[in-house]
Amino acid sequence: MIVLQDVHKSFGSKKVLQGINLEVPKGQSLVVIGGSGTGKSVLLKCVLGLVKQDQGTITVGGDILEPKTREAFLEKFGMLFQGGALFDSLPVWQNVAFRLLRGSLKRPKDEAKAIAIEKLRRVGLTAETADLFPAELSGGMQKRVSLARAICADPEVIFFDEPTTGLDPIMSGVINELIREIVTEMGATAITITHDMTSVRAIADQVAMLHDGKIRWIGPVGDIDTSGDAHLDQFIHGRADGPIEAVR
């Protein structure tokens, strides 16, 4: 279980997170929604240790995340980045098998490549893709490769940062389905941040809405249409009028 208690984070005078309390039970898929600039990515980066929170604690499986425990946490962790974040200098299969080619999970090169090709197949890419470089792939293919990299070491926790941004609706649907299937079959705990409501309905067990640095609403995905929360209603229906200020 991942637990965030009273997490605060500011950049200069800008208070981005103002007391986040959140629990993600093991095996659950939580989707965090919210407008652009509400701190969704900062929230993920705090859990990862890429950004240090000013106040509050983050625990995984009961252990407070500190530099040492975070290393152990990252060994069981996978992440799909918004832009893919594939390493340009490495061919696709080495991107996917990055974790298996070095460090504590190191395997022989042939075995690592075979696992990478299997994971590429799992996300709908052929073995021929393995020897291409990321620059030779389309945006949708890069997202799939990034997804294959995220699941390559069979992680227990997976983060998805805006998994469908920049993709056409059909490719977005394919990625959403893949994420749902993979999370279900692996039994992994997943946290996704997005503002794509189609993704929310496809991926989530639970939905949390972030607004003004706080969790505005949290509940099962089936309840989002009947929440009675004006902020959530405005967001999911994409209305310009409502309590959330829209700049025109």
Added chain:
Amino acid sequence: MSIASPLALLGRSVIAMQASVGRVAIFTADAVSHLFRPPFYPREFLQALLQIGWLSLPVVGLTALFTGGALALQIYAGGSRFQAESVVPSIVAIGMVRELGPVLGGLMVAARVASSIAAEIGTMKVTEQIDALTTLSTNPMKYLTLPRLLAATLSVPILVAVGDSIGVFGGYVVGVTRLGFNSATYLENTVSYLETWDVISGLVKGAAFGFIVALMGCYHGMNSDRGAQGVGRATKAAVVSASVLILAANFILTEAFFSA
């Protein structure tokens, strides 16, 4: 107000410079500390060695060749005023090995390598590849910075040694074909006045300059701002700071060797 403003500006600049020095010192200590802590990445080190050392050879070699030739002409022109034309071979050799080889080699490597490292790492940063490394249980300082620092520190002295030889050869070609020196006498004068310490001091300078080049490339790349403009600024800052630091370090090292 009119007096306070320039003073305030000066004060702010001094504080900003001190903060920068502090950040670079912490960055250096962090990078070097990984030298003693596994895991190590030999493949990345070998790739960096190829990129920084081997592929810089043409530009360093050409720079040394033309510098050696020009130096021979200048020393001959100056020396002829005192009927001291015979010093051309020894001054070319000493000048190349002690000063021009390491400094010009270092500056050329700074232009070629510091810019390339800063642009590569800066782009990796703005496209979240550095964050991706962290999430893949790989320390970016250990994986990106340390191999480049080591490769530059070890390969630039070798580049300097090769550059020195090519520079002396450039002087020899000009001396023999243009200035009328006898080939055997030129070579004899080159070797007989050159001391081991001349060569060693040049190589030590090369190692220091290599370290500076890789450090500035990695530091500015890792601290690049977002966007194309951010990467551009990081690249420019890497080349400028590496070049200035090379010239400053050259003076400090020369002074230290001079006093020794």
